Amino acid sequence: MADVFGDLEAVKSVSVMEGDSVTLNSDTELQTDDVIQWRFGSKNTLIASINKGTGSFSTSHGPDGRFRDRLKLDKMTGSLTITNITTTDSGLYQIRTKMIYRFSVTVYARLPVPVISSNSSQNPSSSSSCSLVCSVVNVSDVTLSWYKGNSLWSSINVSDLSISLSLPLDIECLDDSYSCVVAYSFTNLSTHLNNTQLCPTCSECVHCCGVAEAVIRLVISALVGVATVVVLVYDIRPRKEEQQRRSSSHTD
Known part of the structure; x- marks a missing residue:
């Protein structure tokens, strides 16, 4: 002031x-x-x-x-x-x-505690992403935001009186760096995303390595498989030819 x-x-x-x-x-x-x-x-x-x-x-x-x-x-x-x-x-x-x-x-009025809930009917363990929503009720002149660490991820503000406010978030998995913050210009209140019932943790989630990394792993696996087959083919063919030559010499 x-x-x-x-x-x-x-x-x-x-x-x-x-x-x-x-x-x-x-x-x-x-x-x-x-x-x-x-x-x-x-x-x-x-x-x-x-x-x-x-x-x-x-x-x-x-x-x-x-x-x-x-x-x-x-x-x-x-x-x-x-x-x-x-x-x-x-x-x-x-x-x-x-x-x-x-x-x-x-x-x-005192700030309500932000509530984080699922925004999807899917089973988190079977879904390729985690869809969430953060909500506050009976608020006015506030800003509702998602943060990843100290970085602002998304936000919405309202000046109407006594309304409910919600903000969605889609993430790959739970890594305990996300938080939802409701704020006046001079103070705020936050809730950290740490509910494993809403999102699987990254250590448990196979798809969390990302699509690009998953594709690379599949390509590498395929190349290794092809190389193995090639080695086996080239290893077996000389042996078979050698056996045929020996068999032919004995006959003569």
Whole structure:
């Protein structure tokens, strides 16, 4: 986030997960005669205040009592902490001292754990490839991605509210390097592909050597077979001719 203090019109954007705590920093130290006010929402509802001159400070429950027992003030800096934050806490916050600083807080629902399942009715052990799908439900403003190691394999994103999202993947076999990741812009959650019931491991899978390598092996085997036959033919023919000559000499 960029430093916007000193700019009355600028707003500092803050992203946070539901259930976490967030601190809105004033980035200053209060002087002996400072008076500050924290206000929330379009109606600029007063939710916290400090008067250094009188030594008084207070927090309120806010509109509809939504902040009940969840606001904490730092008496030295005037920073405001919101604990166990909820999606209804999203909005504009202002701290008013000698200047006005603004924070646009966006609270995101907690990310669901990505679920990897089979995308095929075939028996993995008899299939030439492994067809999978990674899914998440009730998400918005997220990106769903497949990674192979640290490399992005494929991805899809969505901005609609509360929908299900899925992303397919076709691989040869399970080598424990694939993972499915669901992410907001500031955090993510991943599931590693390690279920041998969905995909055979590469050590167990004959076709995992790849089509090209398999063809090469077949060609080599065929050449070895042909060479063996040729050697046997050329070895047997001289012996047969020698036997015929000996038989003919005895007759004479």
